[in-house]
Structures are given as structure tokens and as C-alpha cells.
Amino acid sequence: MKEYKVKVEVKLKPVVLDPQGKTVLTALHNLGFEGVDDARIGKLIELKITDDDAGKVRARVEDMCMKLLANPVIEDFVVNVEE
């Protein structure tokens, strides 16, 4: 059994409006940061998981994303498993 570090990136699908990102974009412009064309905000979830195989860890984390960590209707997720 090893401990794996897993990073999950959860982002809104490109077709979904992101009001939080829009607010950040406006705030950056108001602070004088020019040339910023787009801002989108997602979640970064870091997990520590004890298991015996990286493939199993990935499959389980994808299951966690479908059930809890992401809303698959409006969000995409990317799972990165590090040993």
C-alpha cells in the first residue's frame, strides 16, 4: 500500500457562463492590468489516498468526481495521480 497524491482540476465547461470569472476580469481591469482577455475560476482539489495501484486510484477518484467533487452537467474534471 502506498500513499498517492492526487490533484483534481474541476473547471466549468467552456459553454457555461462564469460570473465569478467575469467579476475577477473586471476587477483586474479596474486595478490597471491591461491585456487580460479572459478569466475563469475553477477548483483545485488535492487528495491523499492510500491504495496499492495508481490505476485503481485514478478510477476511484473519477468515481468521486462523478458523485461528489464535480457537477458533470456543467463541469469538466481532470485527474492527475502522483506517487
Next chain:
Amino acid sequence: MKEYKVKVEVKLKPVVLDPQGKTVLTALHNLGFEGVDDARIGKLIELKITDDDAGKVRARVEDMCMKLLANPVIEDFVVNVEE
């Protein structure tokens, strides 16, 4: 002038308690996911920035993090610039 894609990872510093992560950890256990030892939640900010040099983009985004995107007292950030 090129358009750069920038990914900013904003995470709570390791010494800072993460109640949201604790809640997710408990929820994962309640859903039957065993072997999950820790969960921490951060932000993933994706920016599109038009500039003429990747180094300048990085410096400006670090400035944005200090001023708006992160709270440097309790959060760490990592800036990744992609062309």
C-alpha cells in the same frame, strides 16, 4: 504580441485549517470511499493574457496574485504560463 494561457493554482498554506476540505473528506468517507487520508480545496484560475514576453506575463500575474487573486497571508500560489 501573443496570447498566453496562464494557470494559477491558489492553495491554503499547509499550516492553515481547511474546513471545506474537511467536509469533503467526511462526505467521501460517508459515501464509502475508504483510504482517503486528506482533502484540501484550492482555486484554479485560468487567464488569457496578451503580451509580448512570457517573463513579463509571469511577473504581472504574480503581481495580480499579490493584489487580488490570492490572500498571501494564508494562501500560496503557483503560476504556470503556457504559450
